[in-house]
Amino acid sequence: MSVTALVGAAIVQPDAVIAGHALLIDKGRILRLVPDDALPGSCRVVRLEGGWLLPGFIDTQVNGGGDVLLNDRPDVDGIAAIARAHRRFGTTALLPTLISDDAAVIARAMAATEAALAAGVPGVWGLHLEGPHLNPAKKGIHDAARFTPVDLAVLLQPTRGRRLVTLAPELAPPGAIRALAAAGVIVAAGHSMADYGATRAALAEGLAGFTHLFNAMTPLGSREPGMVGAALDDRASHFGLIVDGVHVHPATLRIALAARGLDGAMLVTDAMPPVGGVADSFTLMGQAIRVVDGTCRGADGTLAGSALDMATAVRNAMDLLGVSIVAASKLASGNPARFLRIDGDTGAIRPGLRADLVHLDADRQVTRSWIGGEVEAA
Numbered sequence: 001m002s003v004t005a006l007v008g009a010a011i012v013q014p015d016a017v018i019a020g021h022a023l024l025i026d027k028g029r030i031l032r033l034v035p036d037d038a039l040p041g042s043c044r045v046v047r048l049e050g051g052w053l054l055p056g057f058i059d060t061q062v063n064g065g066g067d068v069l070l071n072d073r074p075d076v077d078g079i080a081a082i083a084r085a086h087r088r089f090g091t092t093a094l095l096p097t098l099i100s101d102d103a104a105v106i107a108r109a110m111a112a113t114e115a116a117l118a119a120g121v122p123g124v125w126g127l128h129l130e131g132p133h134l135n136p137a138k139k140g141i142h143d144a145a146r147f148t149p150v151d152l153a154v155l156l157q158p159t160r161g162r163r164l165v166t167l168a169p170e171l172a173p174p175g176a177i178r179a180l181a182a183a184g185v186i187v188a189a190g191h192s193m194a195d196y197g198a199t200r201a202a203l204a205e206g207l208a209g210f211t212h213l214f215n216a217m218t219p220l221g222s223r224e225p226g227m228v229g230a231a232l233d234d235r236a237s238h239f240g241l242i243v244d245g246v247h248v249h250p251a252t253l254r255i256a257l258a259a260r261g262l263d264g265a266m267l268v269t270d271a272m273p274p275v276g277g278v279a280d281s282f283t284l285m286g287q288a289i290r291v292v293d294g295t296c297r298g299a300d301g302t303l304a305g306s307a308l309d310m311a312t313a314v315r316n317a318m319d320l321l322g323v324s325i326v327a328a329s330k331l332a333s334g335n336p337a338r339f340l341r342i343d344g345d346t347g348a349i350r351p352g353l354r355a356d357l358v359h360l361d362a363d364r365q366v367t368r369s370w371i372g373g374e375v376e377a378a
Contacts, residue, residue, distance in 0.1 A: 002026055004373070005039050009048040009359055012055070012329045014348050023053060025355040028373035032351050046375075048359050048367075054329050055348050056092025056356035056369055057310040058336035060164060061128055061211065061240060061268040063097045064305075067277030069284065070096045074109035079116045083123040085276025086269075088378050089309035090358035090366045093125050093337075093346060095164055097270075099284070100131030100142040103154075110157060117161045122371045125342060126162030129155070130211060134191035135168040138216040141304040142191065143285040150176050156183050162340050166211040168192035169202035181206025186340065188240075191216045192227060199230035203237060209339055210239040212270055213256065214248045215303075232259045238339040240268035241331075243316040244308045246295050250320040262327055266336045267313040272296045272305040311358075311366050318364075 007022040011033060022039055024031035039045065064070055066085030068078050079096050086094055098109045106129065113127040136144040150172050155165055156179070164186045169177060170193060180187050189202060190211030195218055199207070210217070210231045218226035231239050239260075241253055247270075257265060269275065272289070273282045280291045289296050289304045296304040310332055317328040337347025346356045355373040358366055366378040 003031065003040060003043040005043045005045050006053060006357075007036060007039070007045055007047050009051050009053040011053045011349060012325055014330065014334055014350070015326065017052070017326060023349065025373050028355055030349060030351055030353050030355050051359060051361040051367070052325060053349070054358050054360065055333040055346070056358050056371065057090045057314070057332045058093040058340070058347060059086065059091050059269050059271070059310050060095050060266065060336050060340065061097050061130070061270050062086060062094045063099055063271060064273040065271055065275040065277065067273045067279050067282070069273050069282060070098050070109060071101050071105060071284070074098065074105055075112045076116045076119060076121065079112055079124060080121045083121060086271065086309065087123055087369055087371070087376060088276055088366065089311040090360070090369055091310045092123055092356040092358065092369055092371045093342070094123055095126050095128040095162065096124065097128040097130050100134060100146045102146055106154065114160060122374070124161070125340065126159060126164065128164040128166070130166040131191065133167040133171060135171060135193045137193050138168070138191045140191060140216045141284065141287070141298055141302050146285070149173070152176060152179060155180060155185060162186060162342070164188060164340075166190040168194065169207060170194040170198050177202055177205040177207055181208070189217070189227060193218060194227050196225040196227070196230050199227045203230065203234055207237065209237050212242050212247065212268065213239040214252060215242065232256060235264070238264045238266055238335060240266050242270050242306055242308065243267060243313050243320060244295070244306055245316065245320060247303060247306065254321050257321065257323075262330055263335065265331055266339060267310065267317060267331045269308045269310055269313060270305045271308060274307045275309050311360070311364070315364050
């Protein structure tokens with residue numbers, strides 16, 4: 001008996017919530033939905049006791065978790081620890097994210113990601129290199145001393161997973177974004193001083209998205225739309241939103257969604273080691289970072305990533321932005337799956353896709369998750 005029926009929760013589909021149905025899983029894949037009174041007689045029944053069953057969350061920007069920072073632990077064990085920490089909050093797919101660092105650390109992180117992918121570490125789909133090809137004028141918490149020009153020889157190394165690179169497009173040599181996009185690298189703009197025109201030119205070359213929209217980029221203005229304006233004006237790209245009520249004012253986020261619609265927006269955490277950990281401080285590039293009122297900050301008050309998890313981001317999207325659970329699911333799963341080009345395998349509850357799932361109880365807290373049909377309690 002290999003078919004499992006998940007019964008008792010409302011099932012969040014891409015366009016609706018379906019009640020009174022069970023989800024059938026077979027060999028790690030979604031088989032189909034059936035009415036509760038039409039379960040196959042031979043299936044194993046798992047009762048979820050209310051709440052909602054959603055596609056597992058997909059986070060494209062995860063610097064750390066479980067008291068581990070990828071920059072400090074660029075190895076398979078470090079990556080696995082980060083993925084485990086975030087799975088407690090419903091994240092079933094993520095890109096461990098390396099903050100701007102030296103060439104040797106970048107090489108170790110790339111090699112470790114390949115090893116993690118080869119070993120099948122649950123939840124790991126590739127690597128996000130956030131820098132070091134960034135603009136010092138928008139460095140944020142990054143160490144500008146580690147910034148370097150774009151090195152295509154490094155970024156074009158083959159990978160069995162997804163590679164996301166955040167760079168400042170105005171500093172990329174001509175043709176670099178086109179070469180990366182042609183090779184399958186997903187290129188995002190961030191920590192950048194690019195104006196509207198330069199950003200539009202990068203989009204024409206294959207720029208696919210924007211890292212934490214509004215933060216560390218040129219703003220929307222009356223006569224110069226900036227990078228934010230280019231992101232909201234373009235209909236094909238994606239942009240990450242840190243919905244913690246601190247990085248961006250909720251009203252600004254609501255305006256962005258009203259301007260662009262839901263299709264390009266993605267929830268991201270920009271999470272740091274305290275997520276899923278016990279410590280309230282850590283060190284980043286020699287800087288002491290503390291969690292203050294739920295946010296990670298350097299000694300001078302600069303935001304240093306976040307203490308946000310995806311389950312909280314989903315609740316915040318519903319409570320602060322006023323979106324439905326269907327829309328929040330699209331922001332947390334469907335859209336990032338499309339951005340990472342893995343929507344043919346995961347990101348929705350649809351027959352044939354992997355059974356990557358999360359169950360939220362009536363209070364929208366994670367009770368358990370499934371990766372490829374394998375369950376784990378929160």
